Amino acid sequence: MLKKSTYKWLDLDAMCSMLIPDYEVVQIRYFTATLKRIPHKPGQEQRQQTYLRALTANPKINVHLGQFRVDPMWLPIYPWEYEVDGSPRKTHIYKFEEKGSDVNLATHLIMDAMLDAADLYMVLTNDSDQYEPLRMLSHVHQKNVGLILPGDNHSSKFRSLNLSRTLVLREGVLASSQLPIEVRDKVGKITKPISW
Numbered sequence: 435m436l437k438k439s440t441y442k443w444l445d446l447d448a449m450c451s452m453l454i455p456d457y458e459v460v461q462i463r464y465f466t467a468t469l470k471r472i473p474h475k476p477g478q479e480q481r482q483q484t485y486l487r488a489l490t491a492n493p494k495i496n497v498h499l500g501q502f503r504v505d506p507m508w509l510p511i512y513p514w515e516y517e518v519d520g521s522p523r524k525t526h527i528y529k530f531e532e533k534g535s536d537v538n539l540a541t542h543l544i545m546d547a548m549l550d551a552a553d554l555y556m557v558l559t560n561d562s563d564q565y566e567p568l569r570m571l572s573h574v575h576q577k578n579v580g581l582i583l584p585g586d587n588h589s590s591k592f593r594s595l596n597l598s599r600t601l602v603l604r605e606g607v608l609a610s611s612q613l614p615i616e617v618r619d620k621v622g623k624i625t626k627p628i629s630w
Contacts, residue, residue, distance in 0.1 A: 449611035467502035491619035500534030
């Protein structure tokens with residue numbers, strides 16, 4: 435939802451409080467990976483670090499980092515093109531991939547729920563890999579688990595889950611949940627990047 439939006443300076447605490455106003459937000463776990471330098475996106479890693487620092491100025495927010503991989507590989511061209519011998523014509527690409535965040539999310543979700551760390555556990559994701567952890571916690575362990583789906587284009591696999599609550603995150607909530615232009619932490623002032 436945020437890729438092409440102007441709402442990237444997102445205040446996760448404000449957003450969660452708006453989405454579940456009947457609960458006090460006590461902890462937010464944010465799963466991501468540290469970006470690597472990409473020549474055609476100058477400064478993106480600095481912008482990400484600025485945002486992560488602004489997030490962690492709030493003591494409720496914990497950032498959990500996976501790995502960001504850039505792997506060169508040869509893949510078939512689409513629409514399909516073929517060599518004289520009938521094999522698919524390939525092109526050299528770089529595949530950008532975040533690794534570990536989905537496993538980290540599931541691990542912390544299950545651990546927090548097993549420790550009864552909260553009354554409600556909400557997961558914001560469109561990754562159908564989270565289906566089974568959500569299903570097991572809700573249906574096998576009877577935990578109060580909910581799902582926040584980003585926008586209308588979400589995985590149909592989640593439809594079969596009968597969770598405590600399922601919410602759809604809309605653009606209006608993103609617009610109303612922005613950090614101030616300047617945020618302060620123990621080190622000093624953090625200023626919202628001019629562009630993303």
